[in-house]
Amino acid sequence: MDGEGRLALLLLLFMFSLLSRVSDSHPHSSAIRAASNETVKRASDTVAEVAAYADVAKRIIELAVFGAAQNRSYKRLADFADTIGSRVSGSPNLDMAIKYMFSVMKQDGLDVHLEPVKIPHWVRGTESAEMIEPRVKNLAVLGLGSSVGTPPEGIEAEVLVVQSFEELKCRASEATGKIVVFNQPFISYGETVAYRAYGASEAAKLGAVATLIRSVTPYSINSPHTGWQDYQDGVKRIPTACITVEDAELMWRFSQRKQKIVVRLKMGAKTLPDADSFNTVAEIRGWQHPEQVVLLSGHLDSWDVGQGAMDDGGGAMISWEALSLIKDLGLRPRRTLRTVLWTAEEQGGVGAQQYFNLHKVNMSNFDLVMESDLGTFAPVGLRFTGSDAAQKVMEEVVKLLAPINTTKLELNGEGTDISPWMQAGVPGASLHVADSRYFWFHHSEGDTMTVQNPRDMDLCSALWAVVAYVVADLQDMLPR
Numbered sequence: 001m002d003g004e005g006r007l008a009l010l011l012l013l014f015m016f017s018l019l020s021r022v023s024d025s026h027p028h029s030s031a032i033r034a035a036s037n038e039t040v041k042r043a044s045d046t047v048a049e050v051a052a053y054a055d056v057a058k059r060i061i062e063l064a065v066f067g068a069a070q071n072r073s074y075k076r077l078a079d080f081a082d083t084i085g086s087r088v089s090g091s092p093n094l095d096m097a098i099k100y101m102f103s104v105m106k107q108d109g110l111d112v113h114l115e116p117v118k119i120p121h122w123v124r125g126t127e128s129a130e131m132i133e134p135r136v137k138n139l140a141v142l143g144l145g146s147s148v149g150t151p152p153e154g155i156e157a158e159v160l161v162v163q164s165f166e167e168l169k170c171r172a173s174e175a176t177g178k179i180v181v182f183n184q185p186f187i188s189y190g191e192t193v194a195y196r197a198y199g200a201s202e203a204a205k206l207g208a209v210a211t212l213i214r215s216v217t218p219y220s221i222n223s224p225h226t227g228w229q230d231y232q233d234g235v236k237r238i239p240t241a242c243i244t245v246e247d248a249e250l251m252w253r254f255s256q257r258k259q260k261i262v263v264r265l266k267m268g269a270k271t272l273p274d275a276d277s278f279n280t281v282a283e284i285r286g287w288q289h290p291e292q293v294v295l296l297s298g299h300l301d302s303w304d305v306g307q308g309a310m311d312d313g314g315g316a317m318i319s320w321e322a323l324s325l326i327k328d329l330g331l332r333p334r335r336t337l338r339t340v341l342w343t344a345e346e347q348g349g350v351g352a353q354q355y356f357n358l359h360k361v362n363m364s365n366f367d368l369v370m371e372s373d374l375g376t377f378a379p380v381g382l383r384f385t386g387s388d389a390a391q392k393v394m395e396e397v398v399k400l401l402a403p404i405n406t407t408k409l410e411l412n413g414e415g416t417d418i419s420p421w422m423q424a425g426v427p428g429a430s431l432h433v434a435d436s437r438y439f440w441f442h443h444s445e446g447d448t449m450t451v452q453n454p455r456d457m458d459l460c461s462a463l464w465a466v467v468a469y470v471v472a473d474l475q476d477m478l479p480r
Contacts, residue, residue, distance in 0.1 A: 043392065049474060050396035057400035057466045060325055064462035065404065065455075069328065073321040073376075073461045074454035076104075077314060081307040081449055088304035089344040090121025090275035097300050098278050101316070101341055105282045108324055110339075114278035117354040119344035121275040122146055124304055125268025129212070129241065132156065133262040134254060142305065142444075143241045143269045144196060144213070145228040145347065150239045154266035155179065155210050161248075161255040165195075165202055176207030179263050183248040186218045189439055193227070200240035201232040210265050211240045214248035219440045222246050226303050226443045228347055239267045277343045279351050284323055286335040286472065291362070293336045294472040295369045296322055296464060297417055299345035299352075306447035310438070314376030314452060314460070315431075316341045321457075322465035333472035335367055342417045345373070352417035363424060367477045370429045370468065371415030376452070376460045377433040381408030382467060386427030389479035394429070397470050404459050408432075427478045429467065431460060 063069050080100060087094040098114065105112045122145050129139035160178040162168045168180065180203040184195045193216050203211045215225035224242045231237050254261050280300060286292060298315025302308020319339045326337065343351035359366075384394050391409070398409045413428040422428035433456075441447045471478065 046393055047396055050393070050400070050470065053400055053470045053473070056331065057470070058403060059329055060465050060469065061403050061462045063329060064321070064325055064465065065458045069321070069325060069461075070458060071454040072324070073317045073457040074452060076321070077309060077317040077452060077457070078449050080317070081309045081313050086304045086306060086308050087300065087302045088122075089119045089277070089301050089347050089350070090123075090272065091304065094277065094301050094343065098280055098343070101280050101300060101320075105280075105320060108320075109327060110282040110323055111285060112280070112282045114280055115355065115358070117277055117279060117343060117351045118274045119277045119350050120146070120347045121272040123270055123272060125149060125270060127241065127267045127269070129243065129266075130264045131251070131261065132264055134259045139212075139247050139263070140222055140224050140244050141212070141241045141265075142224040142226040143239070143267050144200075144226060145303075146231065146271060147200070147229065147240045147267065147269045148237045149267045149269040150210070150265055154264050155239065156262065156264040157209050159251060159255075159261035159263050160208075161252050161261070163252070168202060168206065172206045175203060178208055179210045179212060179265065180208045181212045181214075181243070181248060181251050183214050183252040186216065189216060192216050196227050196242065197230050198232070200229060200238055201235045204236045204238045208238060210238050212243045212248075212263070212265070213240065214245055215242045215444075217245065217439050217442065217444075220245035223444045223446055226305060239265060239269070241265070241267060277351065279343055279355050280341040282320065282323060282339045284326060284332060284337045286337075287332050288334040290336050292334075292365045292367055292477060293338050294333075294367050294468050295338050295340060295418075296468050297340045297342060297369070297371045297415075298373060299342040299417060301343055301346055302447070303346060303443050305443070305445045306441070307449060308447060309449045310375050310441055310447045310451045311443065312345065312373045314457060315372035318372055318376055318457060318461045318464050321461040322468055325461065325465040326469050331469060333469055334474075335472040335477075337468055337472050345417055349416040349419070353420060356420040360420075360424065363421075363426060366421060366426045368427050368429060368471050369418040369421045370464070371418040372431040372460070372464065373415050373417070374431065374435050375433050375438045376431075376457050377435055377437070378453075378456045379404070379406045379460050379463050380432045380434055381406050381410055382463070383410045383413045383430045383432050384427070385411070385413040385422050385429075387479055390427050393474075393478055397467055400466055400470065401463055404462055406459070406463050425480055427480075431464065433460065
């Protein structure tokens with residue numbers, strides 16, 4: 001290096017030293033370092049605070065999975081589902097279910113009350129479908145929720161089979177006076193359910209007289225799957241029902257052969273005035289901050305087929321069982337643990353929306369909202385929606401579930417009933433289970449106790465109870 005180079009280097013080092021001293025003497029630099037240190041300290045404190053619950057978590061898991069409470073949530077569900085059966089919105093069976101759960105949770109020593117709501121009241125009535133041409137065949141059918149009925153003599157019409165909304169639009173001139181059959185493939189529930197929800201109105205815009213929707217399921221044993229559908233304002237309301245995958249594909253093959261298809265459809269469906277109902281609420285009051293709440297939930301209503309054991313009797317039972325486990329161990333958290341068994345979820349979260357409207361004035365006191373509504377199969381982990389800071393806390397909480405190998409925290413907590421809270425910024429969590437078979441039985445006669453497994457329900461109950469108790473007992477609420 002020559003002399004000029006050495007001089008330039010010395011000058012550069014001098015300037016760097018000067019800038020460093022200026023930076024160190026800046027009035028905000030010490031504050032920045034202090035804040036950074038405080039953040040690290042808080043994170044370290046949170047890790048230690050949550051880890052201290054390891055013994056409590058093990059006690060809850062032991063009781064639920066191996067102890068006196070083993071198989072209890074399954075037995076409770078079996079007693080409930082076998083006694084009451086299906087529980088569609090507005091029905092006497094749903095009223096019986098609410099009274100039943102109020103009584104048994106009271107007997108369990110919990111603080112229980114009912115909160116009144118108004119819910120839809122749709123009645124299926126008698127229904128049938130028969131293919132007349134090209135050959136005679138009875139079609140297994142279930143009317144879709146909120147559908148209008150047919151005239152008493154039914155509707156007999158030629159069929160137009162399509163596989164998508166796009167194909168329907170391309171064949172619009174063929175739809176007038178026809179029964180439109182949608183034979184859409186199952187891609188995912190979130191995508192495919194649009195045909196069940198909107199198929200009737202889309203076909204009615206083109207002059208169709210009724211629609212039959214291929215059931216939204218990846219697997220079928222000639223089983224129709226019902227569900228709610230939505231008429232569009234200003235569009236004629238036409239009868240709509242679901243048919244089996246097998247029958248939808250049969251009619252599709254006939255149509256590909258250019259064979260004329262005729263179907264006779266009869267539906268006695270009708271909508272009655274809204275009915276009185278209740279959300280069912282059970283609590284363990286917090287000892288330090290009783291006004292602050294960790295909410296667990298499942299929905300008590302079902303469709304009017306099967307037993308509603310999977311959707312969502314299991315979710316309701318583990319939300320009760322979580323409180324039972326905590327009570328049985330003599331535990332009482334700082335904040336209130338509140339289990340809510342929603343009414344009229346299947347009609348779009350009707351009961352839950354009214355609960356939100358009533359309680360949102362106290363939103364700042366809701367620490368975490370939890371919902372189980374995708375079955376109680378073997379648990380895989382917990383799905384969570386919240387701030388980055390809350391996410392870090394929950395990552396520590398799920399580590400306590402190592403004894404049952406469910407330490408995975410995933411993004412995007414979900415649930416129709418807790419979505420208003422999450423949209424308003426309240427942290428939310430949902431149970432993630434091995435749900436590959438869920439839509440095999442969903443909204444069908446197959447949703448019975450036969451779907452349920454006692455050990456899976458024990459594991460779900462343990463996860464639900466550990467997460468709820470620990471979050472409710474931490475020094476601070478989850479950061480927003």
